[in-house]
Amino acid sequence: MGKDFSGGYFLEAQALCCEAIVVDLHVDVILQRRLFGYDPLKRHRAGWRGQPLFWHTDIPRMLEASYTCAALGLHYWPWESVRGWREIQRQFAVVESLLSSGVCLARCVEDIERAHREGGLAICAGIEGAHVLNGSLSVLEEAAERGCLYLTLAHFSKNAAATPGMGRGQDQRSGLTEFGRALVRRLNALGILVDVAHVNGPGVLEACEVSNAPVLATHTCVRALFDTPRGLNDDAIRSIAQTGGVMGVIFAPYFLSGRLWASVDILIDHIFYIAELVGWEHVALGTDFDGWIATIPYEMRDCRDLVVLVERMLARGAGELSIRGMLGENVMRVLRSVRGEGRYLGDQDSLEDSP
Ligand SMILES: [Zn+2]
Numbered sequence: 001m002g003k004d005f006s007g008g009y010f011l012e013a014q015a016l017c018c019e020a021i022v023v024d025l026h027v028d029v030i031l032q033r034r035l036f037g038y039d040p041l042k043r044h045r046a047g048w049r050g051q052p053l054f055w056h057t058d059i060p061r062m063l064e065a066s067y068t069c070a071a072l073g074l075h076y077w078p079w080e081s082v083r084g085w086r087e088i089q090r091q092f093a094v095v096e097s098l099l100s101s102g103v104c105l106a107r108c109v110e111d112i113e114r115a116h117r118e119g120g121l122a123i124c125a126g127i128e129g130a131h132v133l134n135g136s137l138s139v140l141e142e143a144a145e146r147g148c149l150y151l152t153l154a155h156f157s158k159n160a161a162a163t164p165g166m167g168r169g170q171d172q173r174s175g176l177t178e179f180g181r182a183l184v185r186r187l188n189a190l191g192i193l194v195d196v197a198h199v200n201g202p203g204v205l206e207a208c209e210v211s212n213a214p215v216l217a218t219h220t221c222v223r224a225l226f227d228t229p230r231g232l233n234d235d236a237i238r239s240i241a242q243t244g245g246v247m248g249v250i251f252a253p254y255f256l257s258g259r260l261w262a263s264v265d266i267l268i269d270h271i272f273y274i275a276e277l278v279g280w281e282h283v284a285l286g287t288d289f290d291g292w293i294a295t296i297p298y299e300m301r302d303c304r305d306l307v308v309l310v311e312r313m314l315a316r317g318a319g320e321l322s323i324r325g326m327l328g329e330n331v332m333r334v335l336r337s338v339r340g341e342g343r344y345l346g347d348q349d350s351l352e353d354s355p
Contacts, residue, residue, distance in 0.1 A: 009315050016323060020323075020327045021324075023069040023328035024071065024289070025285060028073045028288060028292075029057050030095065032055070036054075056302040071150065076132050080160065082134055085139050102118075105123065124147045126150045130151065130159050137186045153195065154167075154198050171200065174202060175203055181206070187213075193334070195216045195218045201235075204217070204236040205239050208239035214243045214244035214246070219249075219287070220249065220250060222273045225256070234277060245282065246284040249270045254293065261298055268313055285326060
């Protein structure tokens with residue numbers, strides 16, 4: 001299609017966003033619900049561009065933005081306790097309460113493909129932090145049954161499995177514990193993806209070594225461009241790519257550049273860096289909308305302005321196939337490799353593989 005009448009790429013970007021499968025690996029709207037009673041089923045007005053803190057998404061606006069699938073983060077305070085899993089169960093119930101006409105649970109690849117065909121939205125959960133397991137692997141079967149796409153090994157605290165790059169008990173030395181390695185194997189067996197966003201450098205490398213399925217970094221950034229312990233160094237990026245996994249680049253200017261007010265161009269720098277280091281097939285979307293990110297790029301109001309990112313990427317020379325990969329096809333490839341056609345989470349086949 002190329003440049004449009006205005007000399008830009010807006011029309012092509014708009015067409016791409018409408019036609020493509022769009023999967024956002026990390027949306028924190030459940031956090032808004034938990035802390036502020038925010039109702040994801042209602043349409044909210046967009047705030048100022050680059051608005052602070054929250055209200056980047058709700059179900060009506062994700063539908064309007066042509067999202068195909070959103071993984072909603074489930075979280076609890078950063079310490080291990082029996083209350084953690086109960087809280088996660090409550091949050092699974094919140095996710096289930098959002099299922100309505102046009103909104104389905106993404107338990108298998110076909111659910112997402114159907115949502116795409118029908119112009120609907122498939123949602124699923126991603127659990128942030130193994131601390132909520134409180135040292136138990138047995139709760140994971142319930143997570144699989146209820147549509148958990150991934151589990152992040154650590155969030156903002158050291159736990160029985162892994163150490164975060166940033167947060168309580170952080171360090172840059174510890175790898176996974178014995179429990180952490182067992183956890184990765186159990187997640188593999190259940191078809192729940194292993195997420196290393198938030199995990200420290202050695203933990204990322206070890207998770208990639210232990211996992212026999214592609215590894216995700218759902219909402220992350222590149223340390224070579226801005227050195228934050230929240231990001232991935234080149235070794236980590238290569239290791240994730242070697243597993244066949246994908247990295248979702250976070251939409252938080254602070255983690256991308258150290259500034260709260262920055263252009264979407266900075267986000268594109270991180271996307272291109274990963275693509276040039278390991279290939280476009282390893283890039284994904286992991287906005288962290290509605291999370292602890294303070295601001296989003298100033299050209300964007302909310303999830304509906306994904307088209308701005310795509311327009312600027314086209315202008316920088318990214319190909320249509322590369323962009324489709326980033327928008328969702330790369331995650332679909334990972335899902336097909338893990339769950340296969342017709343196979344869903346909690347499937348007996350996958351349980352039989354467990355150690
Ligand atoms: Zn997070």
